[in-house]
Amino acid sequence: MTRAWDPRIEEMPVESLKKLQYTLLKTLVYRLYSFSPFYHRRMEEWGVHPDDIRSLDDIRKLPFMYKKDLRDNYPDKLFLASQEDLVRYHVSSGTTGKPTVVGYTERDLENWTVSLARALVSCGLGRGDVIQVSYGYGLFTGGLGLHYGAERIGATVLPMSVGNTERQIELMQDLGATAIACTPSYLLHIGEVAEKMGVSIRDDTRLRTGILGAEPWSENMRQRIQNWLGIKAYDIYGTSELSGPMFCECSEQKGFHVWGDLAYVEILDPKTQEPLPPGERGEMVITMLQKEALPLVRYRIGDISALDESVCPCGRTHPRVQRITGRVDDMLIIRGINVFPSQIEYALMTIPEVGQHFQIIVDRKGALDDMLVQVEVSPEAFSDKITDLMAIRKKVEHKLRNILNVGVNVELVEPGSLPRFEGKAKRVIDRRKI
Numbered sequence: 418m419t420r421a422w423d424p425r426i427e428e429m430p431v432e433s434l435k436k437l438q439y440t441l442l443k444t445l446v447y448r449l450y451s452f453s454p455f456y457h458r459r460m461e462e463w464g465v466h467p468d469d470i471r472s473l474d475d476i477r478k479l480p481f482m483y484k485k486d487l488r489d490n491y492p493d494k495l496f497l498a499s500q501e502d503l504v505r506y507h508v509s510s511g512t513t514g515k516p517t518v519v520g521y522t523e524r525d526l527e528n529w530t531v532s533l534a535r536a537l538v539s540c541g542l543g544r545g546d547v548i549q550v551s552y553g554y555g556l557f558t559g560g561l562g563l564h565y566g567a568e569r570i571g572a573t574v575l576p577m578s579v580g581n582t583e584r585q586i587e588l589m590q591d592l593g594a595t596a597i598a599c600t601p602s603y604l605l606h607i608g609e610v611a612e613k614m615g616v617s618i619r620d621d622t623r624l625r626t627g628i629l630g631a632e633p634w635s636e637n638m639r640q641r642i643q644n645w646l647g648i649k650a651y652d653i654y655g656t657s658e659l660s661g662p663m664f665c666e667c668s669e670q671k672g673f674h675v676w677g678d679l680a681y682v683e684i685l686d687p688k689t690q691e692p693l694p695p696g697e698r699g700e701m702v703i704t705m706l707q708k709e710a711l712p713l714v715r716y717r718i719g720d721i722s723a724l725d726e727s728v729c730p731c732g733r734t735h736p737r738v739q740r741i742t743g744r745v746d747d748m749l750i751i752r753g754i755n756v757f758p759s760q761i762e763y764a765l766m767t768i769p770e771v772g773q774h775f776q777i778i779v780d781r782k783g784a785l786d787d788m789l790v791q792v793e794v795s796p797e798a799f800s801d802k803i804t805d806l807m808a809i810r811k812k813v814e815h816k817l818r819n820i821l822n823v824g825v826n827v828e829l830v831e832p833g834s835l836p837r838f839e840g841k842a843k844r845v846i847d848r849r850k851i
């Protein structure tokens with residue numbers, strides 16, 4: 418069992434946590450109804466008044482909020498704090514439309530920092546650790562978020578940001594980094610560059626923990642990273658609107674704890690908007706219970722996951738959410754079949770002759786959708802003279818067809834030939850949209 422950063426909160430009885438959530442929700446709803454013209458209007462449209470919220474389940478009476486609402490109210494029309502009360506902005510670019518601006522009061526920053534302090538302690542970090550923060554610093558929330566959380570637990574921060582990969586590896590060695598926080602795809606790149614420099618992360622560094630997130634990655638990818646680099650890799654989740662990275666797996670490595678005093682999580686059927694039973698995958702919807710500057714009620718994040726209500730052996734009572742398998746909007750429809758890029762990664766990572774990198778190109782040939790998966794062969798298989806590339810390609814095609822229920826074309830490419838990423842990976846090129 419890992420010690421907790423704040424056992425009083427993290428291990429509080431579930432019933433007490435629910436009571437606390439109800440009190441916070443009620444206060445939040447009154448505050449929004451009284452002071453936010455946007456929420457006031459939306460609650461009236463939905464025919465709901467704060468007095469209607471008489472239990473935690475009544476949260477389902479409240480209106481949803483969408484990313485579009487943030488964009489339509491760019492940059493700060495939804496803020497409930499004046500500029501003098503803000504201590505920070507972060508801005509997320511997104512792929513379409515206007516960026517999203519998030520403002521933070523001092524208390525917002527404090528709650529964010531505390532959520533990361535809890536997260537880092539829950540995966541075994543603390544005083545004496547050197548945490549290399551290799552998420553981008555700046556408008557992106559990854560760098561500064563992890564930075565403040567790591568300092569709070571008394572660890573030593575190595576604020577690398579992204580890029581300059583050889584220097585990352587030199588300093589990792591020279592300053593004895595024990596943990597790294599970055600995207601899984603950037604860690605793969607760091608591992609490869611290290612090998613080219615003749616450095617084995619497993620044998621020549623003190624690295625033993627990875628705090629990896631900001632993009633979907635599969636369980637099989639975790640196993641590969643752990644075995645290759647000799648570290649434990651933990652999944653960390655968050656979005657700019659929530660504050661940034663906030664929720665991380667504990668020592669059990671089975672889903673991330675959503676801190677219930679700060680956030681209330683629902684998993685809904687995206688079509689019917691009804692709650693799904695634990696274990697069933699649906700759209701994650703989050704209400705931030707204590708945010709001051711940019712409150713969020715029933716925010717439709719669009720990420721797909723499932724609730725795990727089993728008691729966590731780590732002792733924390735806050736609900737766990739399983740690994741994200743994609744977004745409602747990253748689902749590709751190939752000849753009528755729903756395909757998620759995460760299924761492709763999952764399938765590829767079971768094949769030893771396949772390397773870590775792949776790219777999906779979707780196009781339309783005549784009236785038909787056509788999907789090409791370019792896959793790097795592993796360096797070992799590539800340098801082995803007796804490797805039968807044709808047989809590997811058949812194996813990959815067969816595996817993908819079994820998992821996806823639709824045939825796709827596979828092209829094997831040389832190790833190192835596909836793009837590498839320092840931040841979030843972009844694995845899908847959908848030419849149908851260009």
Ligand code: DLL
Nearest residue numbers: 509559630631632633653654655656657661662741
């Ligand atoms: O990516 C915040 C973050 C920074 C999380 C560092 C973790 C570590 P955004 O740029 O706003 O914020 O992107 C949020 O990224 O809605 C998910 O689709 C995706 N995402 C984030 N973490 C994970 C994860 C940051 N662990 C969007 N697994 C979210 C899968 C993730 N997807």
